[in-house]
Amino acid sequence: MGRTCQCFTWTLLLTVCILIGKISTQTDVCVRVPRKTTDCLLSHKYNPVPRDSVTASCLQELVWEYSAPQNLSDFDKDYFKRLSGQFLQRPSVPLSGFRQRHEYRQLSTLERGKIHRAFQILYDEGTIHRYGKLYGQAYSTIRHSPAFLSFNRVFLTFFEEELRRVDDTISLPYWDYTVDFQTDNPVNSLVWSDIFFGNGNGRLSIGDFREWMSPKGPVQRRYGESNYAQLMSRETVAAIVSKCNSADVTYPVKNEADEAFVIEYHHNGAINWVGGSLSDATTAAYDPVFYMLSACTDHIWEVYRHVQRASCNKNPSMDYPAESDGISRGAFERMIGFSDLANALGYSNYWTSYWYNYTLASACPDCKSEYLWCDRSINRCVGHSRRTDYNVGGYSAPLNEPFEPVADYVPHRVDLPAHPSPFNDGRTMATAKRDAKLAVEKQIAAAAAAAAAANAAGERLMVLNALSQSSSD
Numbered sequence: 001m002g003r004t005c006q007c008f009t010w011t012l013l014l015t016v017c018i019l020i021g022k023i024s025t026q027t028d029v030c031v032r033v034p035r036k037t038t039d040c041l042l043s044h045k046y047n048p049v050p051r052d053s054v055t056a057s058c059l060q061e062l063v064w065e066y067s068a069p070q071n072l073s074d075f076d077k078d079y080f081k082r083l084s085g086q087f088l089q090r091p092s093v094p095l096s097g098f099r100q101r102h103e104y105r106q107l108s109t110l111e112r113g114k115i116h117r118a119f120q121i122l123y124d125e126g127t128i129h130r131y132g133k134l135y136g137q138a139y140s141t142i143r144h145s146p147a148f149l150s151f152n153r154v155f156l157t158f159f160e161e162e163l164r165r166v167d168d169t170i171s172l173p174y175w176d177y178t179v180d181f182q183t184d185n186p187v188n189s190l191v192w193s194d195i196f197f198g199n200g201n202g203r204l205s206i207g208d209f210r211e212w213m214s215p216k217g218p219v220q221r222r223y224g225e226s227n228y229a230q231l232m233s234r235e236t237v238a239a240i241v242s243k244c245n246s247a248d249v250t251y252p253v254k255n256e257a258d259e260a261f262v263i264e265y266h267h268n269g270a271i272n273w274v275g276g277s278l279s280d281a282t283t284a285a286y287d288p289v290f291y292m293l294s295a296c297t298d299h300i301w302e303v304y305r306h307v308q309r310a311s312c313n314k315n316p317s318m319d320y321p322a323e324s325d326g327i328s329r330g331a332f333e334r335m336i337g338f339s340d341l342a343n344a345l346g347y348s349n350y351w352t353s354y355w356y357n358y359t360l361a362s363a364c365p366d367c368k369s370e371y372l373w374c375d376r377s378i379n380r381c382v383g384h385s386r387r388t389d390y391n392v393g394g395y396s397a398p399l400n401e402p403f404e405p406v407a408d409y410v411p412h413r414v415d416l417p418a419h420p421s422p423f424n425d426g427r428t429m430a431t432a433k434r435d436a437k438l439a440v441e442k443q444i445a446a447a448a449a450a451a452a453a454a455n456a457a458g459e460r461l462m463v464l465n466a467l468s469q470s471s472s473d
């Protein structure tokens, strides 16, 4: 290995030497780091993990703390402003035409491949970074306000235009996380496998997006770990659509109980459930999951708007809530980034009339996807488990996905609920295996009970037949 390095020990600030570069051209670099980093570096002694992986993780944690915010350049600002200007000029004529957004699991293998490829091209050319930076900067303004839904819609639509610049036959898929809520344990969902998002535990080591980077180190996820995280259920969606006013389903709320109907609150539940890069707004939009998850939230909002029109006789386009505590969040203030637009324009019906709409998620009995199955006990389409050992729904997985992809050790970021969201429902990463096993046992028992009932019915029929025969004899 390399030369030894002169390291000075300080009381609080210790110096650590890092070997950088290839084996043949090693360079020693000494940097002063806080005490907790040196403690972290020693943690491999107490954990069954490789030393190199611990070193990388501890330094990553250090980078998280010291990395400066990524500011938009003047070029970036012009870029987004120009896009929003295009909407103003011809709001009913999207550059790349009208498109329909489909659920991620309902795409064909070919379509999914084209979309993954377009994401990769946008990543390689720096477009993902540009959108990632914008989201990081916008979040503190849009959060906790009616501007959240508005910005989310415009942000995703222009991002979708980028995907379609690469390939005009594709659209932005949505990940229907209400389907995953129904899975025995959402951690077991097939979307966390190499043909979809890749692994959900730590930095991305499998799938098409593996090794992606954010400004704070490798993109990573920590699904099913946070105490302040839960995917949205269909029941929650039903509760939300029972409200007639946009002000009922957006922040600010008058009292805490009203939060249960706020779309942003439950969206945050899904964001924090995925965790990792997603739960930090400055790294969230560097993970493709962010776009497809946010598109589902937009889809739920669209369902809400539809019901608003049909049941409440209200035009959602005219229902941007009057905002009291806002800076840059009012209806007529400029949208952050897309500065030619006012916030209220995100509520315009033009987007889903002329730019895109959603195909509905499939329903029982035909779930229209090899990755979904109809659970007759609840009469809903449910995601297949990627756990080949514990298959629910009689699914024989063609994937042979490893039980839980081996993840690098990543430091546990304690993400306080910066984005308030519902408590988890007790189904965590730690209980995933148990829950999958229980679900399979339940299914086997149900199948056995059905067979027994059929058998009993068959026997009864035989007896009846025998009786009727003997009586007619």
Ligand SMILES: *[C@@H]1O[C@H](CO)[C@@H](O)[C@H](O)[C@H]1NC(C)=O
Residues within 6 Å of the ligand: 068, 069, 070, 071
């Ligand atoms: C980024 O923007 C913030 C807020 O405008 C500013 O305080 C900070 O100095 C900027 N950082 C860089 C590196 O330009």
Ligand SMILES: *[C@@H]1O[C@H](CO)[C@@H](O)[C@H](O)[C@H]1NC(C)=O
Residues within 6 Å of the ligand: 100, 357, 358
């Ligand atoms: C979405 O657009 C397509 C194509 O214009 C149309 O056939 C379909 O009815 C629309 N769906 C909804 C839910 O509006």
